[in-house]
Amino acid sequence: MAKKKVFQISNALTEGLEETVSAAHNYSGELRVEAISLKKIELDPENPRDMALTFEDLTQGIDKADPDYQRKIEERTSLQTLANSVREQGIINPIMVYKQGDKYRLIAGERRTLASILAGKTEVQAKILDSKPDELKISLLQWMENVERKDLSLWERLMNLEKILSSYATHKKVTLQDITPTDIGRLLGCSLPHAMNFTAVLQADATLKSHIRVNKIKNLEKAALIAGIQSDDVKQSAIEACMEGATLKKLKSISTQDKAKKTLAVSPALPITRGRQMTLVNLGTTKKIPVARLIIDSVLQHEKVTHLRKHFSDLNWADYKAINHAFKQLLLTLEKLEV
């Protein structure tokens, strides 16, 4: 009889779809820009300032008795050009604030805010966050904004990602090596294969990276494929082919030479680059006794273990503990038998 066909959506696609939806939920509104009243903006008292000029100095005038009087006058003059441009076309780049009660605390854009006041505006375009962001959050926001920009080179994207990952590592108190592609996918809201490609390229050797830096290799998938090649010769020819414009398919066929070689060579210990190495199989758990019973009964059908059946004949199938114990024994016996 012909084999029954099962049509399944691939794991990679499933993960990609799921991550996309979850990123949309988690980060919805994160990059929103709204016009907010300049009156509601305040400086963050925890942030050191470069300028002496305050909002009040602009609205109420600078007090002659102010010890910083001269400096403030100069600062105000230096803002005039920006204020003129704001008056004509508004600010080009929105400022960034976070909500603090019914006020907004400034994260970035002090000069733009001051210039807007000076220009006589009442409102300013701002990116609004719900709470004070940490460094990780700020680099993530940059990432979310930049992925849409097409003019970012692969190298720039990698550098961005490296920044995010090191903030993430600090944040989670782990080392960079502990961050898995799954973490990256979740962080960036990208698919697992995409995240794996990033991981591979971040770990690439200096030669490959130097070609990426000067934008000779621009494509993430191709770079990841090359990064995975073990043999130096094959890698070198793949790099050359890539720079001459080889397609991904062509590069794949080059990289298979690598695989062919590997089986011939006296295989050295392979470095573990992707995920954790697994040396055991976890058979999982179930609450359903009939399921456990079905598994055990099926195993006992095997001709090599017929002699074990008698041990199970008086097993109490209502007792989880007893079943666990019996199953462990069964596993141990099977391991010894080397089935």
Next chain:
Amino acid sequence: MTKIIVNATHKGGEGKTTNSIMLAEYCALVKKYKTLIIDMDPQANFSGRYIQMEYDPAYRGGKIPAIHPDYESNVDSEWDGRSSIANIFYGEEVVPYPTSIPNLELLPAHSHKLQEAEAVTKNEVLEKVHLQLKRFLELPDVRDSYDIIIIDTPPSKGPLTIAAVKAASHIVIPAQMEQFSIEGIYGMLQLWKQESYYRTKNNPIDLIGILPNQVRDIKLHKQFLEGLKMMKGVSDYVMPRVIKKRAIYTEILVEDANPKSIFELPPHNVARLEYESACQYIMERVFSHGKEKSISNQ
């Protein structure tokens, strides 16, 4: 506020145009909403259903809308008598066309002009193309004239589709239950995700969902549909309606079809019931959401 539904997915042949047609006619014929339809696809199939499209003498294979019925050559010296949605990218005036269906007006495609907008790569220009449709549809004149706007898009993820998504309040992804179609869904979900980053609570982009289309009673389709419904999070976006593959959906599009619309078939016709139910679901989602919002805002 006027709702804007975009039918999109970057794969062709999924049912974007079919679904745009069905929604448009449901809104205008059944619900009697003041409806504006917009064709962003250079292939101009959506436009061709409602007005005469002519071959572009300047670009082979391209289509342009026929002369507007309100055009009077001796009065309109500034205007050549044709108008398409592509005009918004050229700073030109846009004049909707009436259709034979009451309450239904059309802003047709113009193949060459839309292709030019789609081919833009320079960043500053690109940003303008992305935002232009949104700006146009935010004009009070446009908002006040219509209850609902339905947009058909080209089979791409390019500037025209992005512009439509940026203008949208709601997205529908028609999709066949087949391999490449699922990949098309992925691409669209990514556009939706990216756009949702920029939306405020008062102006969300609502994904109504994936509408399984051209479904047949075969294992492949059933299993892919089941697969989608099993996915975490994604399952909420698989519409609880399905459109089967039926010859009538294609036959009703021919020029001398009688009746002309699915919604003029007898009320118990299976195809009419099927698509009416899908449209009803979509429109309930579109308008109920608005109501919830306005109540919570008060």
